[in-house]
C-alpha cells in the first residue's frame with residue numbers, strides 16, 4: 001500500500017492514497033476528484049478560453065455568409081474565392097518574402113552585434129545594452145512612424161539627396177517591400193541581440209580554446225567551432241523571428257498598405273474593415289495563417305530542443321575570455337555606434353523633431369524657428385487622450401493580473417505533474433499559433449455571436465489579451481515553480497496544510513519575483529500592442545495605440561509623435577519604478 | 593625539456609586591485625616527466641598551465657620547450673597558442689557536440705599548419721589514438737552520446753593525436769565519480785609512461801598527486817613553495833603549509849634547542865619534555881613546530897623498551913577506531929592529542945596507558 005510520501009510532490013490526502021478495491025469504483029473516483037478538482041477546474045477554464053476561438057474560425061470559414069451573422073450551410077465557398085483570387089498567392093508571397101528578408105536583416109545585424117559584445121574586446125559594450133533596453137520599451141507604432149518620417153518624402157535622407165544631387169528624384173520610396181523589410185528588421189534586431197548574447201555568453205569558452213590548442217587559427221575556430229555550436233540556437237531564433245514577422249501587422253499596415261504592398265495580415269484586416277465585413281473570407285485567410293504558424297511552431301519546438309541538447313553538455317566556462325580584435329577593434333566599435341544611431345538616436349531625434357513641428361517638414365536649420373509645443377499642449381490638455389490613457393492602463397493592469405493569476409495555478413499544476421497538468425500545459429500553448437490579428441478576427445466573430453453583449457467593450461479586449469499573453473505568463477510561472485524545491489510544499493502538507501493553503505502561504509510568496517516579472521512583461525506589451533484592439537475596440541474602448549494608428553491614418557503625424565513620446569516616457573518611468581520596488585521587496589523577503 | 597623561469601601573471605581585478613594569478617614560478621622538467629601542480633583551489637595552478645599553453649599572456653618570465661622559446665618577456669617573444677603544438681585536456685573536456693568522436697579527434701590533424709595528411713593517414717592516426725585510450729570502434733559515435741569517462745578519453749585522444757611534446761591536463765578527473773576516478777588515474781599514468789610524453793598535471797587532490805607524479809610542485813597563493821618527488825614532499829615538507837596540505841599530520845608546539853648530531857636538533861615541548869628532530873629546511877630557527885605523520889607513530893605497551901633513533905612520548909588512548917586495513921587512535925599526550933595510524937592487529941583500548949614511538953628522521957621541525 002503506498003504511503004503518504006509515495007505520492008511524489010502531491011500533497012497528502014489520505015483518502016487519495018488508499019486504494020479500496022473491495023468497495024467498488026465510486027471510492028477511487030471520489031478520491032481522485034478530491035485530489036484533482038483544482039486541475040480539472042483550471043483545465044476547464046483554459047479550454048473555455050483557448051478552444052472557442054479556434055472553433056469559431058473554422059466554423060465561420062466553412063459556413064455560408066448570412067446577413068444576420070448566424071451560420072449558413074456548410075460550404076467551401078470562402079476557400080474557393082481565396083484560391084481563385086489573385087490576392088492569396090500575391091499576399092502569401094509578399095508575406096514570406098517580407099518575413100524572410102526582415103529576419104535576415106535583424107539576424108545579421110543583431111547577431112554580429114551580440115557576438116562582438118559577448119565574445120570580443122570591442123569598446124562601448126554598455127552602449128549596446130542601453131540601446132537595446134530602451135528600444136524594447138517603445139511601442140512599435142512609434143518606431144514605425146519615426147522610420148516612416150526618416151526614410152519618407154520629407155525625411156532627412158531623401159531631403160539630402162534632393163538638395164544636393166537631384167531636386168526632382170525620390171531615391172528611396174519607403175512604402176515598398178524594401179522599406180518594410182528595413183524597418184521590421186531594425187524593429188527586431190534588439191531582441192535578436194538579447195537572445196543571441198545569452199547564447200554566446202553561456203557558451204563554453206573551453207570549446208574554442210580546445211580548437212586553438214589543436215592548432216586552429218582564429219577564423220578557423222570561429223567558423224568551425226563557435227558558429228557550428230551556436231547554429232541550433234541561431235536557427236531556432238531565426239524561425240521564431242520569422243514567425244513573428246509573418247504575424248506582424250504594424251509595419252505592413254503603416255508602411256506597406258499605403259504603397260499597396262499587401263501581405264496576409266493586411267489582407268485579413270482589409271476584408272474585415274470592408275462594408276459589409278467579409279468574415280468568412282477573413283476566417284479562411286486566418287485558417288491558412290494558423291496552419292502556417294502551427295507548422296512553423298512545431299519545427300521551432302524540435303529545433304530548440306536540439307539547441308538545448310547542445311547547451312546541456314557544455315561545461316562550466318570559467319570567465320568570459322574574449323577574442324582580441326587588435327586593429328579591427330575600432331571598426332567593431334563603429335558597429336556599436338551604428339546600432340546606437342539606428343536603433344535609438346535617429347528615431348528619437350526624428351520623433352522629437354516631428355512632435356515639435358507644426359507639420360511634417362524636412363530637418364533643416366531654417367525650420368527651427370517653427371518649433372512649437374502645440375502638439376504636446378493638444379495631447380496634454382485633451383480629456384479624450386486622458387481617458388484613452390486611463391482606459392489602456394485599466395486594460396493592461398486587469399489583463400496582467402488575470403493572466404498571471406491563471407498561469408500561476410496552471411504553472412504549478414503543470415510543473416508538479418498534478419492531475420490534468422499535462423493537458424493544461426498543452427492548452428496554454430495553443431494561443432501561440434494565433435497571430436494577433438487572427439485572434440482578433442476570431443474574437444470578433446465570437447463576440448458577434450455570443451449572447452453576452454461583449455462586442456465593442458473593454459471586456460472583449462481584456463479577454464483577447466488574456467488569451468494571447470497567457471503563454472508568456474506561463475513561462476514565468478512554470479520556470480519559477482521549478483526553482484522551488486518540492487519538499488518546501490511537502491513540508492507544508494505534512495504540517496497539515498491543504499492544497500489551497502499551501503499555494504497561498506508557500507508557493508505564491510516564494511514565486512513572487514517570477515509573478516511580478518511576468519506581470520510587468522504582460523502589462524508592458526498590453527500597453528503597446530495594437531493589432532488586437534484595432535479590430536476589437538468600440539467607440540468607448542479605444543486604447544492609446546489604436547488612437548495613434550487613427551491619428552497617423554488622418555495624417556496627424558505630429559500628434560502621434562507627441563502622444564507616443566509621452567506614453568513611452570510614462571511606461572519607462574513605470575517600469576523602472578516597478579523594478580525598484582520589486583528589488584526592495586525581494587531584499588526584504590529573501591535577504592539579499 | 594620544459595623550462596619555466598620567473599613566470600608571473602597578475603590579474604587586475606576590479607574592486608580589490610591586482611590579485612590572484614601566479615608569481616615567480618620557475619621549474620625545469622626532464623623529458624617524460626609526470627609533473628604535478630598541487631595546491632588548494634585558487635592558488636594559481638590553472639593560471640600557470642594556461643600560460644604554458646599560450647591561452648594567457650604572462651606579465652613576465654620565460655617558457656621554453658626543448659630548444660624552442662614559447663614566451664620570453666625580455667626578448668618580446670610570444671608564440672601563438674595554435675603554433676605551439678601542445679596537447680591539452682580541459683576540465684570540462686570541451687568535446688565539440690556537433691562532431692562525431694572521429695571528427696573530434698581528427699580536428700587537430702586537419703587544422704594544424706604543415707600537417708598535410710591524406711584521408712587514409714588521418715584515419716589511421718585517429719584510430720591509433722582511440723586505441724591508446726581504449727576507445728577503438730567508437731569513431732562513428734556522436735559526441736553527445738558519451739559518458740563522462742568516455743568524454744574524457746576522447747579529450748585525451750584528441751590531445752595526443754598530434755604526438756605533441758608536451759601534454760597539459762587541468763583537473764581531468766574532478767568531473768568523474770569516485771570509482772571511475774581511481775580507474776582513470778591508473779590508466780592516465782600508464783598511457784603517459786607508454787608514450788613517454790612530458791606531462792604537466794593540475795590537481796587539488798593530494799592522493800592523486802602523490803600516486804601519479806614523478807615530480808610535484810606545491811603552490812600556495814600564487815607561489816610555488818616546494819618542488820620535489822612525492823616522497824620528499826610527503827616526508828620532508830618544506831613548510832607548515834605543505835605538511836598540512838599534503839596528508840594529515842600532528843603538530844607539536846615548542847622551541848628549538850641546541851644541535852645534538854649531524855642535522856639533528858633538540859626540541860623542547862611546552863611542558864618541558866624534549867625530543868630530537870630534523871630540520872625541514874635550513875632557515876628553520878627559534879619558535880617552531882614539529883610535524884609527525886600519524887602513520888609513522890607506533891603504539892607500545894606502557895614501559896616497553898625504547899628503540900634506537902626514536903622519540904618516545906607517553907599518553908592515554910582516548911579514541912580507538914578499527915578501519916579494517918588499520919587502527920586509528922587518538923592519544924592524549926598531556927594537553928594535546930595525537931593521531932596515530934597503527935597496524936590492524938595492534939589493539940589498544942580506550943583509557944589504556946601507551947608509549948608513542950616515532951623515528952627521529954620523521955620528526956620534522958618547520959616554521960610556525
Ligand SMILES: Nc1ncnc2c1ncn2[C@@H]1O[C@H](COP(=O)(O)OP(=O)(O)O)[C@@H](O)[C@H]1O
Pocket residue numbers: 319603604605611612613631632633634635636637638639640
Ligand atoms: N581571468 C581572471 N581574471 C581575474 N582573476 C582571475 C582570472 N583567472 C584567475 N583569476 C584569479 O587568480 C587566482 C588563481 O586562479 P586559478 O589559477 O584558476 O586557480 P586554481 O589553482 O584553482 O586553478 C584566483 O584567485 C582567481 O580568482
Ligand SMILES: [Mg+2]
Pocket residue numbers: 637638
Ligand atoms: Mg583550476
